[in-house]
Amino acid sequence: MFAPTHPEIQLADWTRHMSRSVLRQMIAVVSRPGILSFAGGLPDPALFPTQEYAAALTRVLAEDPKALQYSPPFTPLKRHIVQLMAQRGVACTEEQVFLLTGAQQGLYVLSRLLLNPGSDVLLEEVVYTGIQQAIAPSCPNILAVSTDLAHGIEVDEVEAYLLSRTRPAFIYVVPDAHNPLGVSTSLERRQRLVELAAQYNVPIIEDDPYGFLHYGNWQNNGALQVPTANLPPLRALNDSHVFYVGSFSKILAPGLRLGWMIAPEELIPKLTVVKEAADLESSGLTQRAVAAYLDAGHLPGHIAELQGEYGRRRDAMLSALEQYFPATARWTEPKGGMFVWVELAEGVDTRALLDTAVTEQQVAFIPGFAFAVPGHDAHNCLRLNFSTCTPDLITEGIKRLAAVINHS
Amino acid sequence: MFAPTHPEIQLADWTRHMSRSVLRQMIAVVSRPGILSFAGGLPDPALFPTQEYAAALTRVLAEDPKALQYSPPFTPLKRHIVQLMAQRGVACTEEQVFLLTGAQQGLYVLSRLLLNPGSDVLLEEVVYTGIQQAIAPSCPNILAVSTDLAHGIEVDEVEAYLLSRTRPAFIYVVPDAHNPLGVSTSLERRQRLVELAAQYNVPIIEDDPYGFLHYGNWQNNGALQVPTANLPPLRALNDSHVFYVGSFSKILAPGLRLGWMIAPEELIPKLTVVKEAADLESSGLTQRAVAAYLDAGHLPGHIAELQGEYGRRRDAMLSALEQYFPATARWTEPKGGMFVWVELAEGVDTRALLDTAVTEQQVAFIPGFAFAVPGHDAHNCLRLNFSTCTPDLITEGIKRLAAVINHS
Numbered sequence: 167m168f169a170p171t172h173p174e175i176q177l178a179d180w181t182r183h184m185s186r187s188v189l190r191q192m193i194a195v196v197s198r199p200g201i202l203s204f205a206g207g208l209p210d211p212a213l214f215p216t217q218e219y220a221a222a223l224t225r226v227l228a229e230d231p232k233a234l235q236y237s238p239p240f241t242p243l244k245r246h247i248v249q250l251m252a253q254r255g256v257a258c259t260e261e262q263v264f265l266l267t268g269a270q271q272g273l274y275v276l277s278r279l280l281l282n283p284g285s286d287v288l289l290e291e292v293v294y295t296g297i298q299q300a301i302a303p304s305c306p307n308i309l310a311v312s313t314d315l316a317h318g319i320e321v322d323e324v325e326a327y328l329l330s331r332t333r334p335a336f337i338y339v340v341p342d343a344h345n346p347l348g349v350s351t352s353l354e355r356r357q358r359l360v361e362l363a364a365q366y367n368v369p370i371i372e373d374d375p376y377g378f379l380h381y382g383n384w385q386n387n388g389a390l391q392v393p394t395a396n397l398p399p400l401r402a403l404n405d406s407h408v409f410y411v412g413s414f415s416k417i418l419a420p421g422l423r424l425g426w427m428i429a430p431e432e433l434i435p436k437l438t439v440v441k442e443a444a445d446l447e448s449s450g451l452t453q454r455a456v457a458a459y460l461d462a463g464h465l466p467g468h469i470a471e472l473q474g475e476y477g478r479r480r481d482a483m484l485s486a487l488e489q490y491f492p493a494t495a496r497w498t499e500p501k502g503g504m505f506v507w508v509e510l511a512e513g514v515d516t517r518a519l520l521d522t523a524v525t526e527q528q529v530a531f532i533p534g535f536a537f538a539v540p541g542h543d544a545h546n547c548l549r550l551n552f553s554t555c556t557p558d559l560i561t562e563g564i565k566r567l568a569a570v571i572n573h574s
Numbered sequence: 575m576f577a578p579t580h581p582e583i584q585l586a587d588w589t590r591h592m593s594r595s596v597l598r599q600m601i602a603v604v605s606r607p608g609i610l611s612f613a614g615g616l617p618d619p620a621l622f623p624t625q626e627y628a629a630a631l632t633r634v635l636a637e638d639p640k641a642l643q644y645s646p647p648f649t650p651l652k653r654h655i656v657q658l659m660a661q662r663g664v665a666c667t668e669e670q671v672f673l674l675t676g677a678q679q680g681l682y683v684l685s686r687l688l689l690n691p692g693s694d695v696l697l698e699e700v701v702y703t704g705i706q707q708a709i710a711p712s713c714p715n716i717l718a719v720s721t722d723l724a725h726g727i728e729v730d731e732v733e734a735y736l737l738s739r740t741r742p743a744f745i746y747v748v749p750d751a752h753n754p755l756g757v758s759t760s761l762e763r764r765q766r767l768v769e770l771a772a773q774y775n776v777p778i779i780e781d782d783p784y785g786f787l788h789y790g791n792w793q794n795n796g797a798l799q800v801p802t803a804n805l806p807p808l809r810a811l812n813d814s815h816v817f818y819v820g821s822f823s824k825i826l827a828p829g830l831r832l833g834w835m836i837a838p839e840e841l842i843p844k845l846t847v848v849k850e851a852a853d854l855e856s857s858g859l860t861q862r863a864v865a866a867y868l869d870a871g872h873l874p875g876h877i878a879e880l881q882g883e884y885g886r887r888r889d890a891m892l893s894a895l896e897q898y899f900p901a902t903a904r905w906t907e908p909k910g911g912m913f914v915w916v917e918l919a920e921g922v923d924t925r926a927l928l929d930t931a932v933t934e935q936q937v938a939f940i941p942g943f944a945f946a947v948p949g950h951d952a953h954n955c956l957r958l959n960f961s962t963c964t965p966d967l968i969t970e971g972i973k974r975l976a977a978v979i980n981h982s
Contacts, residue, residue: 177687177844180690184847212639214642223628232619233624235622271853279589280586281586285586296851302851420643421641421645423857430583436592440589440592443678445853448831450829
């Protein structure tokens with residue numbers, strides 16, 4: 167008999183550099199009773215269409231004897247998604263719709279489909295943490311580009327990489343209501359991005375969780391905004407190099423875990439194999455219940471309600487920032503989504519600021535560094551969420567936060 | 575402007591060798607109306623506890639305002655799982671329970687946690703296809719061992735590998751009611767397996783979808799079997815080197831997509847990071863609804879009903895095989911689960927046999943090669959499912975299949 171060679175089970179090499187998402191850790195820390203929090207990224211559960219969804223579930227379970235069985239992707243849901251995409255200005259077919267167990271699965275499956283170990287990936291310096299987690303198992307080399315807070319991703323920097331270096335496996339972007347930056351990419355930059363993608367044959371992952379939540383431009387006139395349509399998604403400008411990832415989490419509810427991808431049809435069989443390996447299939451019951459909810463025609467009214475309510479909260483936050491924040495601060499004016507990004511004076515460290523804010527004023531946010539790719543820090547920046555608090559609380563919280571900043 | 579360098583998007587290298595699961599393809603082909611099919615691996619939807627689950631969903635949606643929100647793993651469900659595991663003879667704590675979006679996600683997450691590119695993995699020559707899909711992205715080197723159809727995995731061959739070669743990243747086994755082989759591993763082999771795992775510090779993935787579906791030994795006395803408890807799972811014999819993967823798919827319904835893992839507690843944070851990257855979290859609504867179903871005390875009676883009905887179907891199939899199949903055939907006598915494995919005379923090719931069976935007798939099965947790892951073929955073997963047909967249809971189908979074999 168040999169003695170055990172190691173007391174511990176040996177893990178894959180990439181897990182050595184693994185750490186719990188800083189973002190999730192921070193949200194957990196500041197989610198204490200009594201804290202007025204702009205830290206999370208959650209939709210407001212008071213706005214979930216719970217009764218209508220419960221009715222849809224009940225109907226499906228009563229009428230479809232196979233609702234709980236294994237099942238292939240549910241075609242009627244794909245048809246609804248084709249119609250939803252048309253509202254976003256995207257022409258696609260059922261055959262291009264790929265159903266997902268939430269949008270994060272789209273980022274993950276595409277990372278496995280497109281990345282070799284050590285592949286180059288092009289990301290913004292400040293970027294959604296979920297894409298960083300999705301690519302981590304491939305130990306990628308990150309090509310980072312900066313973002314203009316008024317016009318979006320710096321396409322000149324993208325082009326410079328493509329001109330000078332190995333072609334990245336993909337470019338990841340959130341063109342509408344960027345998380346965490348709140349910016350929407352300008353039409354001119356969208357057009358240049360898809361041209362570059364086609365020219366250099368580099369695919370783009372277009373992550374669009376907030377595309378249906380648009381509130382129009384901020385005008386500070388106190389009037390309710392009339393939501394105007396967003397600019398066209400990248401997928402509306404190019405159907406060969408863009409993988410569009412959509413989500414029901416923000417327009418229905420995250421607890422469903424249901425999303426979708428629009429992908430080139432010839433890649434659907436390969437995506438299917440990658441997804442089957444990961445979780446066999448997405449819940450057939452959830453697919454049917456969401457289709458039944460959509461059949462009943464509830465969604466347009468529900469989205470209008472979300473646009474109205476989240477729009478008022480966006481307005482309350484921007485108004486309070488103007489009123490209370492110091493002149494040295496600048497921030498994005500999101501046309502949609504859930505987040506405002508704030509840059510404070512260069513000397514401010516928002517990690518230290520968070521400690522003070524929580525301790526002295528019981529108000530929380532996420533410091534910018536939580537979203538920065540390695541080598542960047544966004545130390546003087548912070549992300550504010552406006553979707554979970556009512557306008558009154560938003561005004562109160564921004565006032566408190568300003569007090570902390572002004573006394574720091 | 576440069577011309578596009580390639581007309582096609584470049585995919586990860588591993589995808590070159592990717593193909594749609596042979597098993598899924600075959601099931602799709604033979605799932606035609608009019609075919610009496612033993613091909614699938616599905617539970618019978620007529621036995622799903624649909625009303626009770628619908629009631630649980632309704633209750634949760636009415637009473638829990640955060641049922642549709644993002645949420646951490648639901649502790650009351652973990653508590654139920656600890657109790658379920660105790661029924662399998664496994665002592666574990668809530669802190670060792672890791673919730674999954676179906677058991678397949680367990681195989682996938684563990685593959686990412688444990689495998690480097692090209693790692694050695696120890697599998698049986700004939701093995702569940704889902705594990706082959708889960709490991710594929712890591713391009714593993716498969717160490718294949720054979721299986722005794724009466725006593726399970728050949729532990730001598732496992733030991734020979736451990737003595738002579740690089741330590742595999744893990745050993746994958748289905749000790750109870752193996753899919754596709756139908757065999758349950760003997761107690762002596764279970765004990766030797768976990769001793770080897772500890773001695774050589776090699777983790778075991780114990781896949782246990784059928785552990786609650788045990789029907790006792792086949793006795794061919796025509797009497798309803800009294801289900802006897804299965805042998806202890808590997809996790810009951812070793813808590814340091816066994817990752818136990820469980821599933822609600824076979825005891826409740828697959829459309830839920832909910833499973834669990836029992837893992838060493840110190841690895842739960844790393845498993846959490848791997849899973850978050852893949853799909854953020856499992857549906858909070860489904861977690862709560864299953865917990866509510868379990869709260870209501872429905873499960874023990876439901877499992878007893880499944881054991882009775884599936885037991886009768888197992889008996890009908892074994893009885894018909896004895897009556898109709900040729901003397902050259904041998905088959906497993908499963909104590910549980912959903913499958914019988916048949917070996918025909920060496921000269922038979924079950925792929926050709928399937929064509930004849932479908933065309934001439936409208937009966938279907940899965941040829942053995944669909945489950946074989948590369949370099950093996952099980953060309954004269956076939957898998958029969960007994961969970962989806964009633965006893966009468968099973969007898970009829972086996973009769974038809976015997977006619978095809980006897981005339982081939």
